[in-house]
Amino acid sequence: MGALTLFLIAGEPSGDRLGAALMAGLKLLQPEVTFQGVGGPLMQAEGLNSLFPMEELSIMGLVEVLPKYLHLKRRIRETAAAALAAHPAALISIDSPDFCLRVAKIVKAAAPNLRTIHYVAPSVWAWRPGRAAKMAGVIDHVLALLPFEPPLMQAAGMSCDFVGHPVVAEPLATAAEIALLNAPQGAECGPLILTLPGSRKGEVSRLAPVIGETLALIKVEYPQARVVLPTVRGVEALVRELTATWPIKPQIITDPALKRAAFAAADAAIAASGTVSLELAANNCPMLIAYDMHKLTLWLMRRAALVDTATLVNLVSETRVVPEFIGESCKPTLIAPALLNLLAHPHAQDAAMQLTMQRLGQGGEAPGLRAAKSVLSALKSR
Numbered sequence: 001m002g003a004l005t006l007f008l009i010a011g012e013p014s015g016d017r018l019g020a021a022l023m024a025g026l027k028l029l030q031p032e033v034t035f036q037g038v039g040g041p042l043m044q045a046e047g048l049n050s051l052f053p054m055e056e057l058s059i060m061g062l063v064e065v066l067p068k069y070l071h072l073k074r075r076i077r078e079t080a081a082a083a084l085a086a087h088p089a090a091l092i093s094i095d096s097p098d099f100c101l102r103v104a105k106i107v108k109a110a111a112p113n114l115r116t117i118h119y120v121a122p123s124v125w126a127w128r129p130g131r132a133a134k135m136a137g138v139i140d141h142v143l144a145l146l147p148f149e150p151p152l153m154q155a156a157g158m159s160c161d162f163v164g165h166p167v168v169a170e171p172l173a174t175a176a177e178i179a180l181l182n183a184p185q186g187a188e189c190g191p192l193i194l195t196l197p198g199s200r201k202g203e204v205s206r207l208a209p210v211i212g213e214t215l216a217l218i219k220v221e222y223p224q225a226r227v228v229l230p231t232v233r234g235v236e237a238l239v240r241e242l243t244a245t246w247p248i249k250p251q252i253i254t255d256p257a258l259k260r261a262a263f264a265a266a267d268a269a270i271a272a273s274g275t276v277s278l279e280l281a282a283n284n285c286p287m288l289i290a291y292d293m294h295k296l297t298l299w300l301m302r303r304a305a306l307v308d309t310a311t312l313v314n315l316v317s318e319t320r321v322v323p324e325f326i327g328e329s330c331k332p333t334l335i336a337p338a339l340l341n342l343l344a345h346p347h348a349q350d351a352a353m354q355l356t357m358q359r360l361g362q363g364g365e366a367p368g369l370r371a372a373k374s375v376l377s378a379l380k381s382r
Contacts, residue, residue, distance in 0.1 A: 091116045
């Protein structure tokens with residue numbers, strides 16, 4: 001296989017990480033590969049010039065999308081047109097199915113022979129099981145993060161490889177990085193609490209006030225508690241604004257090395273639902289999940305839900321050790337006692353977190369390289 005052009009689309013930070021690792025793997029296996037499409041800073045560092053800022057696509061929730069609907073429709077058309085103009089060997093869409101699969105539908109209709117690959121299988125085991133069959137109309141091959149997903153995708157008519165989850169290959173903090181995180185603090189301090197209100201503006205707007213009120217209750221028990229809050233560029237200004245009145249001033253982090261240190265050093269974490277639970281598990285950090293959204297969005301999702309947990313650690317480990325506070329239970333008076341319990345019993349989740357990492361491919365070949373091999377194999381199998 002000679003020169004190779006691929007068109008990639010990612011719509012949020014987790015997809016940007018997946019895309020960057022995939023690109024690194026592809027460059028290792030196929031040095032002449034070039035990339036076009038949409039991605040964030042990590043994909044751009046690997047050689048992608050993004051058509052527009054990826055953050056425009058980081059919108060969560062059925063109701064929350066409505067005000068941005070016309071803008072997103074235009075971006076879908078623009079992205080599909082750019083993909084067709086690039087004449088790539090494949091269109092590779094990464095998560096963000098509401099955007100990516102609409103692009104793939106347009107592209108596939110105009111160029112039926114163009115290979116389409118989707119990275120991150122739809123969570124048909126959790127809700128909307130019909131999505132796999134619908135996706136099969138526009139996607140040829142799927143790269144799955146979870147070991148139980150390939151049979152579900154294959155039953156719907158797509159080829160699929162389990163490539164492992166990238167969290168198992170991400171670097172952990174060094175002692176020097178942890179020391180750098182702790183350097184500004186005094187000798188006397190309480191537990192370190194990691195707060196993760198999300199990477200989307202809607203998530204942060206809903207969760208930051210709840211976390212702030214929760215910390216007020218924690219401060220009663222731990223007056224010298226420390227708080228760290230890693231964030232991303234798209235919501236950093238909003239995070240700083242919404243945390244300005246928190247009773248414990250958070251150390252806001254954007255540097256990747258300090259973020260790693262925060263995950264490694266924290267005594268417990270309050271996190272928005274999503275892949276962040278796997279990052280916490282990789283660092284053996286006790287966690288609870290807090291999440292809220294528009295009431296109509298929540299109602300619709302619950303009606304379609306097929307499982308009783310939204311946390312990947314609970315699902316992959318087949319346990320329910322990570323407590324969840326979602327929707328009406330996302331209240332400081334409920335969250336604070338659970339957080340205090342985590343601080344009092346720091347090893348209660350250890351076994352489930354370790355099992356999760358094993359099942360996601362820890363100790364094996366790097367997921368980015370496995371994903372790259374799967375992409376190249378899918379291109380050869382035509």
